[in-house]
Amino acid sequence: MAEIIRMPRMSDTMEEGNIIGWLKSEGDAVEAGETLAEVETDKATMELDSYTDGVLLHIAVKEGTVPIDGVIAVIGQAGEDWKSALEAAGSDTPASAAAPAAEVQAPAAETAATVAAPVAPNADKRIKASPLAKTIAKESGIDISAISGTGDHGRIVKRDIEAALQGKATPAAAPQAKPAAEKTLLQAVMGNENQAAFEDKPVSQMRKVIARRLSESKFGAPHFYLNVEINMDKAIEMRKQVNAVAEVKISFNDFIIRATAAALRQHPVINASWLGDAIRYNKQVNIGVAVAIDEGLIVPVIKNADIKTLSQINTEVKELAGKARDRKLQPEEMQGNTFTISNLGMFGIETFTAIINPPDACIMAVGAIIEKPIVKDGNITIGNMMKISLSCDHRVVDGASGAQFLQTFKAILEDPIRLLV
Helix, strand or coil, X not given: CCEEEECCCXXXXXXXXXXXXXXXXXXXXXXXXXXXXXXXXXXXXXXXXCCCCEEEEEEXXXXXXXXXXXXXXXXXXXXXXXXXXXXXXXXXXXXXXXXCHHHHCCCHHHHHHHHHCCCCCXXXXXXXXXXXXXXXXXXXXXXXXXXXXXXXXXXXXXXXHHHHHCCCCCECCCCCCCCCCCCXXXXXXXXXXXXXXXXXXXXXXXXXXXXXXXXXXXXXXXXXXXXXXXXXXXXXXXXXXXXXXXXXXXCHHHHHXXXXXXXXXXXXXXXXXXXXXXXXXXXXXXXXXXXXXXXXXXXXXXXXHHHCCHHHHHHHHHHHHHHHHCCCCCHHHHCCCCEEEEECHHXXXXXXXXXXXXXXXXXXXXXXXXXXXXXXXXXXXXXXEEEEEEEEECCCCXXXXXXXXXXXXXXXXXXXXXXXX
């Protein structure tokens, strides 16, 4: 009997998925474990694998958003009546934000004919390629614009890149020559109505969820902020000593994560979450580390950071940050955070405040280490100072509790030998 393929929940916060391309066409044979399509979730672009063997009888939504459990395809035996299977499942094909109903409900024969029609990959002046294909092309040093796509509507997919690596790809048609003189923004401002002075881009699934969750956090959780300045002289000296003998070069961010974890172990009220009718005090110290990518912020999680060494933290942060930028993080690598750190010090930002990352009760904003005059033992000297801002959810954390946590955190970084005892 035909199997109805529905949109799975691919992350803990996912409410809908955005189908950005199919790697299989209607009529193709598929095996369990084969990738059917690429789906953009609120956190990453992921591959949707088949869980059954058979033939892809019907693609319900070619591109666009589909809610969790919405019908996206039917797999069964060749010639099987997929329409009866849909009716038996008690569900109609859902409408997609990007695919009109007439296209969604088109017969299989008509859809197959549409797929077979050749389409120039650059016909709409942008390269149609799956994120996976783009990643492989970038890593392999291939000019993706010189490849003809064999996917739906000329889309460049993984197999096209692999063919190019083997020297089998057909070069795309030479791009049309650009006009002799391109109109400038100044011309548009001065009254040239044919040249748009702005560009509208559709909001990605990730950006939608970032906007929704941070709005809920900012306006739903009563934020208050605590600030402290830390003398990093001893941390700088200790880092030099560690890196002189360690195989892994430790960063200041590694010290900050490890010191945060140690302070959270001493102040469990900060390592907490608001549940509405209860406050959860987490036994594990799992620190989310905000990583900036083109679509916004992704927060991979360092699990049990309080029992890991500086070198272990360094290796894990680098690995997770790399996966985040390549959109290859798995859901379990972005879940379970009990506290979050956002560090903009590498950009020269001295101080800022951050919005709490649910379900955490606090987030720490880390600024740059700045040389400045300070008073020490009654004398003016030069110190390496770093400003920290702690954003707290007042439903969980009181001012005194947050201040005590920052006192401990400051004491650890100003005398980092504490991390070794």
